[in-house]
Every structure is written in structure tokens, then in C-alpha cells.
Amino acid sequence: MRTFLVAAVAAMAAAVTSTQVPKLDQDILKTHTVPAPNAVEFDKLLAEKDVVFAKSLAPTWKQLSAAFSVLDNAAVVHIDCDKHESLCTSHGIEGFPTLKLYRGTKFEEYEGQRSVGALSDFLVNRVDAPIHNFGTDPSSPPPTPVLNALLVVGLTFLVGFSLAGYLLFFRPGRKASPPAFFSQPDTSTVRPGHGAVYKVGSFPNPQASLLEVLETAVVTNGDGAFLGRRRFDAAGNAGPYQWDSYAAVYDRIRNLSAGLQHENMIDPTPGDGRRLLCIYMKNCPEYVVAQYAAFYAGGAFCALYDTLGASSTGFILSQTQGSTVICTTSELKAIVQVKASAPTLRHVVVCDVVIKAQADLDLCGQAGLQLWTMRELELVGTKHPRPATYPKVSALSFLMYTSGTTGDPKGVEITHANILACAAGAKDRLNRGDGAVCFTPASIHLSYLPMPHILEQIVQSVMISAKGRIGFYQGNTLKLTEDLVELRPTHFVTVPRLLNKIYDKVIQAGGSSSSGGGIKGWLFKRAVQTKLANLKQGYQAHPLYDKLVFSK
Known part of the structure; x- marks a missing residue:
């Protein structure tokens, strides 16, 4: 059987x-x-x-x-x-x-x-x-076998679809923590029946000038990248970012300051005795070199810019009794044109050329101005070095002129303490919480907001205190997205007007292939929607979309 x-x-x-x-x-x-x-x-x-x-x-x-x-x-x-x-x-x-x-x-x-x-x-x-x-x-x-096969395929599709949905809507478990609020009692306000008044004490009072903050970064991160720019080829195309180290930039600052002092180009002004250096150009590494050269001499800088108009430029030079303007060849003619209204102006320094053009020499000579290159003054400084004259933390660092609502521009005095206190507050706020650290030696900042404005000055001071990198835009906001792609900054400081333009360009670029539909366009739109929703909930990273979409 x-x-x-x-x-x-x-x-x-x-x-x-x-x-x-x-x-x-x-x-x-x-x-x-x-x-x-x-x-x-x-x-x-x-x-x-x-x-x-x-x-x-x-x-x-x-x-x-x-x-x-x-x-x-x-x-x-x-x-x-x-x-x-x-x-x-x-x-x-x-x-x-x-x-x-x-x-x-x-x-x-x-x-x-x-x-x-x-x-x-x-x-x-x-x-x-x-x-x-x-x-x-x-x-x-x-x-039947066919029905069973369909059931298996359907179940597999359902599991796969659920997994895909999980990945698409996945939110990381670590959220950015809100800032903690600190306060300290002011015992001097105590009186019978009333306790102490509590005042904000989330960060200490600045104890050093901007120059000393930079020197600390030079000592601790001298070989680290500091200032970067994109060089242009013969066809006018911008190349990759090239970087100067903290130590190399500080050498330029020291030499330029010594050269300015040796040639009596940053002498104390009559009356208040301040040493004031005027700067007139778009954001670039030489702007930072020039302003810190003024700090090195124990002085301050005054910013000039186009939006105030030619008459305002002459007014500012006259009111500040400025004797020296550092600019590029693009601003040279504008400086010469206002010489008549700025009798104390004697020197113009161009920083974008090594050899002075004869036409520029003749133009300045006719106006009674002496033309220098920044390179010339740096060489003078190497031959006649000067020790640093450290400004007090309460001393003037920046004379910022605003357009105002009526009349002539108004000069606002900004001290080292003002900038450093704002920088400490920004650093304290933005460096809080998991995944929210903005300022470290690995941080990269794209400098394109005007340096004559306080916001850019604060951000740059934070970057220097963090020993991070500052990359400058090409000088054309229409090409800002190209600089963003090339530099890949770790944070982006902006204002609503420019942010709207950048947003439109990004959406246009991401959705160009989706104007008629398609998976790529749908994925981009879905990624933006998910990212925005996550940001509102405090989630800054997305494991799928950051790599698949936003890294492109």
C-alpha cells in the first residue's frame, strides 16, 4: 500500500x-x-x-x-x-x-x-x-492561475506604492529647536514692594573690535579659505571660485593700511580727529581688505554707492572731509565729476587693475587727484610696515549714509560694539537646535547684498567670527543663480525683492520641462510643496528630495 x-x-x-x-x-x-x-x-x-x-x-x-x-x-x-x-x-x-x-x-x-x-x-x-x-x-x-497572478501583482503594487508614499512624505525625526530665551535680574531696580526687573541677557557685551575678531580667525584658521571670487576668461565667462586664505588676506590688510598711513592718505580729519577711508565699489574681496585696513589704522570707513546719486556722493565727501576714495575703474569717472564739491579729496585708489591707464592718469590729473593702484600701496606697506592701532569696541567702525525721506543723505554712526552685538544675537539665534547650525568653519556665505548696508556687514562679521568662507557674486544680480549653483552656500541671506526674483528663476528652471506635464515636472512641484510644508513644521532636510531634486 x-x-x-x-x-x-x-x-x-x-x-x-x-x-x-x-x-x-x-x-x-x-x-x-x-x-x-x-x-x-x-x-x-x-x-x-x-x-x-x-x-x-x-x-x-x-x-x-x-x-x-x-x-x-x-x-x-x-x-x-x-x-x-x-x-x-x-x-x-x-x-x-x-x-x-x-x-x-x-x-x-x-x-x-x-x-x-x-x-x-x-x-x-x-x-x-x-x-x-x-x-x-x-x-x-x-x-484560476491568472487570477492568482493578478492578486500577487496587485498586492506587490500596493506594497510598493505605500513604500513610495512613505519616502515621498517622509519627514526626518530631528526638528530645529526654537531659541531659548535668557534673562537676568537687574538688582538695581529692586525697591520695596517690587522685585528686580529682568533684562535680556542671551549674549555677552562685545569685548573686542572687529579687527581683533579677524585676528583671532587668522591665528586659529590662517590656512583656511576666507575670500573667494570668480575670475573671467577672455570671452567674459566666469570660472570657478578661487580662494584666498585668512592669513593671505590679513597680509594684504596690514600692507595696505601701512601704505595708506605712510602716504598720509588716512590722516585724522580736522575737527573730530577721526581717520576715515571712503570706499566706493560693488562687493568684492578688496572691499573687505579696504575696510579692515581702515580698522588696522585705528580708523573707520565710509561707504559710497550709486543709488544715492552723484550729488549725494559729493555731499558725503564734503561732509566727511574724506581725502581718499578706494574704488574700481568703473567708479573713477563719477569720483572725478564730484571733485569740485569735495575740496578735501586728494587721492583715488583703484583696486581692479595693476597698471594704471594713461587716460585715467590724465583724467585724475586734470581734476587735481592723484591716482594709485591698491597693489602700489600694498608694496609701499611692505617696505614701511606699521603696527596695528586697535580701535576701542565703542569706537566708530562704519559711517553709513542713508537716503532718508527728504533732503540730503543722513550719516549713521555704527560702532564696533553695534555690529558685534547684532552679530552675536544672530549667531546665538541661528546656531540653536538640531540641524540649525548656520555658522561654522565649514559655512559658506554668498556676498551680494550691498556692503554699504548693515545686514551684509553683520553677516560678514558673523562669518569671520565663525572662521567661515565668503564668496562674492559676479557683480550682476541677473547672474546670481549661476553664482549660487557654483558656490553652493550653506545659507542664503536675502531681501524679499531679490528673493522673489530668485524664486521665479528657480521655479522656471525646475518647471521648464513640466510646462506640458510629465513625471519630471510633477516630481519638482511635489518636492517644492513637500519641502515648504516640512519647513513650516520645523523640518529642514528631506532624505529623498534634497538629493534627487534640490542638489541639481
């Missing part, structure tokens, strides 16, 4: 699923009869299922047959060779202890233990995708 197990191969194997041993229903076991097919029925089983046969292990074999009877593609059957001798002969069924698993006309010999557990494990490992018949409607036809 022989016993057989029949199991069908699934229409589609599910790689991500695993077969489990069917749970044995005791009610089924009580009423279950091991099928005993004849030759015709057995051939039909071979065509539809995989067949395993063995010597009867009753009642073990009945338990095994009942357990797998819940599967439509598996069946344990009983073959009686005494009744079906031709069946056993045609299929090579031999006596005990032979046990075979049939897959169609092919078979596999089983040589393990004859226990329910061992046999179940053997069968489970070979039934890749069992088809369950739950018997909810006996009159309904059993599932």
Missing part, C-alpha cells in the same frame, strides 16, 4: 512571500478521508499538481493529508497498489520506504524522517505559492 501527496506549482511565485504550514482544523480531521485516486484520477492530478507519495503512516498520514487539504494546489492522496497495480507500475511506484514528490512527470526522492513535522517542512519548502480555498461559496469556481 502506498500514500501520495499532490501539490500544484503556483502560476506565479511570490518572491517576497513565504509558505507557512497550514493550521490543522480538528473538525476537518474528524471528517477527512485521504483521497484514493485511480489511474485516470492520478494522471489528472499529475497534470494539475505536484505529487508526493509514501508508505502509509496512519494516523500521521491522515493528519498530513488533512492539513494540506485547505490548499487548492496541494493534496495528500492514498494509492493502493493492490487495486491499482498498473498505476504503480506505469509510474514506478515501489515498496516501502520509497517516498517521492512528483512535479508533473518528474519526481524527487524524500529521505528524511517520516514525521508530520518533517514532511510538512519538506512540502512547505516546495509549495512556493499555495492557493487557499476558504470555502466561502462552494458553488463558486476556484481561483
Whole structure:
């Protein structure tokens, strides 16, 4: 007497699923009869299922047959060779202890233990995708292989879609913490019936000048990159950023200051005795060199800029009694034109050329001005070095003229303490919370907001105190996005008007391929929407979109 197990191969194997041993229903076991097919029925089983046969292990074999009877593609059957001798002969069924698993006309010999557990494990490992018949409607036809395949594909799609949704909407677990508020009691305000008044004390009062802050960065990070610019080729195309170190920039500052002092170009002005250096140019490394050269001499600088107008430039030079203006050749003509209204003006220093053009020499000579290059004065300084004259923290650092609402520009006196206090507040606020540290030696700042304005001065002082890098734009705000892509700053300081322009360019660039639809355009829009929603919730990073979309 022989016993057989029949199991069908699934229409589609599910790689991500695993077969489990069917749970044995005791009610089924009580009423279950091991099928005993004849030759015709057995051939039909071979065509539809995989067949395993063995010597009867009753009642073990009945338990095994009942357990797998819940599967439509598996069946344990009983073959009686005494009744079906031709069946056993045609299929090579031999006596005990032979046990075979049939897959169609092919078979596999089983040589393990004859226990329910061992046999179940053997069968489970070979039934890749069992088809369950739950018997909810006996009159309904059993599932077809095509239907089962569709179910597997649908389930796989659902799992994949859910996973994709999780990635698309995933928010990192670390949020930027809000700033902590500090206060300290002012005991001098205590009086009967009233306690101390609490005042903000989140950062200490500045104890050093801007020059000393820079010197600290030079000592601790002398070889680190400091000021960067993009050089232009013969065709006018901007190249990659090139950097000068903190030590190299400080050498230029020291030499320029010594040269200015040696040539009496930053002498104390009559009346208040201040040493004042006027600067008139767009943001560039030489602007920083010039203003810190004034600090090195114990003086301050006064900013001139186009938006005030030519008449305002003459007014400022006259009111400040400035004797020297550092500029580029682009501003040279404007300076010469206002010479008549600035009688104290004697020197003009151009920083964007090494050799002075004869036309510029003639132009300045006719106006009674002496023309220098910054390089000339730096060479003078190397031959006539001067020690630093450190300004007090309460001393003037920056004379900032504003347009005002009426009349002539108004000069606002900004001290070293003013700038450093604002810088300390910004650093204290922005360097708080996980993932919110803006200012470190690895930080990169794009300088394009006018340096005559206080915001850019504050940010640059923060960057210097953090020993970070400052990269300057090309001088054209229309190409600002090109500079952003090339520099890749770690933060972006801006104002609403420029931010709107940049936003429009970014959206236009990201959505150019999506104007007519498409996956790329949809992905960009989805990334922007998700990023904005996350930022409102305090999440600054997105593991998928930052790499897939915003890093491009």
C-alpha cells in the first residue's frame, strides 16, 4: 500500500512571500478521508499538481493529508497498489520506504524522517505559492492561475506604492529647536514692594573690535579659505571660485593700511580727529581688505554707492572731509565729476587693475587727484610696515549714509560694539537646535547684498567670527543663480525683492520641462510643496528630495 501527496506549482511565485504550514482544523480531521485516486484520477492530478507519495503512516498520514487539504494546489492522496497495480507500475511506484514528490512527470526522492513535522517542512519548502480555498461559496469556481497572478501583482503594487508614499512624505525625526530665551535680574531696580526687573541677557557685551575678531580667525584658521571670487576668461565667462586664505588676506590688510598711513592718505580729519577711508565699489574681496585696513589704522570707513546719486556722493565727501576714495575703474569717472564739491579729496585708489591707464592718469590729473593702484600701496606697506592701532569696541567702525525721506543723505554712526552685538544675537539665534547650525568653519556665505548696508556687514562679521568662507557674486544680480549653483552656500541671506526674483528663476528652471506635464515636472512641484510644508513644521532636510531634486 502506498500514500501520495499532490501539490500544484503556483502560476506565479511570490518572491517576497513565504509558505507557512497550514493550521490543522480538528473538525476537518474528524471528517477527512485521504483521497484514493485511480489511474485516470492520478494522471489528472499529475497534470494539475505536484505529487508526493509514501508508505502509509496512519494516523500521521491522515493528519498530513488533512492539513494540506485547505490548499487548492496541494493534496495528500492514498494509492493502493493492490487495486491499482498498473498505476504503480506505469509510474514506478515501489515498496516501502520509497517516498517521492512528483512535479508533473518528474519526481524527487524524500529521505528524511517520516514525521508530520518533517514532511510538512519538506512540502512547505516546495509549495512556493499555495492557493487557499476558504470555502466561502462552494458553488463558486476556484481561483484560476491568472487570477492568482493578478492578486500577487496587485498586492506587490500596493506594497510598493505605500513604500513610495512613505519616502515621498517622509519627514526626518530631528526638528530645529526654537531659541531659548535668557534673562537676568537687574538688582538695581529692586525697591520695596517690587522685585528686580529682568533684562535680556542671551549674549555677552562685545569685548573686542572687529579687527581683533579677524585676528583671532587668522591665528586659529590662517590656512583656511576666507575670500573667494570668480575670475573671467577672455570671452567674459566666469570660472570657478578661487580662494584666498585668512592669513593671505590679513597680509594684504596690514600692507595696505601701512601704505595708506605712510602716504598720509588716512590722516585724522580736522575737527573730530577721526581717520576715515571712503570706499566706493560693488562687493568684492578688496572691499573687505579696504575696510579692515581702515580698522588696522585705528580708523573707520565710509561707504559710497550709486543709488544715492552723484550729488549725494559729493555731499558725503564734503561732509566727511574724506581725502581718499578706494574704488574700481568703473567708479573713477563719477569720483572725478564730484571733485569740485569735495575740496578735501586728494587721492583715488583703484583696486581692479595693476597698471594704471594713461587716460585715467590724465583724467585724475586734470581734476587735481592723484591716482594709485591698491597693489602700489600694498608694496609701499611692505617696505614701511606699521603696527596695528586697535580701535576701542565703542569706537566708530562704519559711517553709513542713508537716503532718508527728504533732503540730503543722513550719516549713521555704527560702532564696533553695534555690529558685534547684532552679530552675536544672530549667531546665538541661528546656531540653536538640531540641524540649525548656520555658522561654522565649514559655512559658506554668498556676498551680494550691498556692503554699504548693515545686514551684509553683520553677516560678514558673523562669518569671520565663525572662521567661515565668503564668496562674492559676479557683480550682476541677473547672474546670481549661476553664482549660487557654483558656490553652493550653506545659507542664503536675502531681501524679499531679490528673493522673489530668485524664486521665479528657480521655479522656471525646475518647471521648464513640466510646462506640458510629465513625471519630471510633477516630481519638482511635489518636492517644492513637500519641502515648504516640512519647513513650516520645523523640518529642514528631506532624505529623498534634497538629493534627487534640490542638489541639481
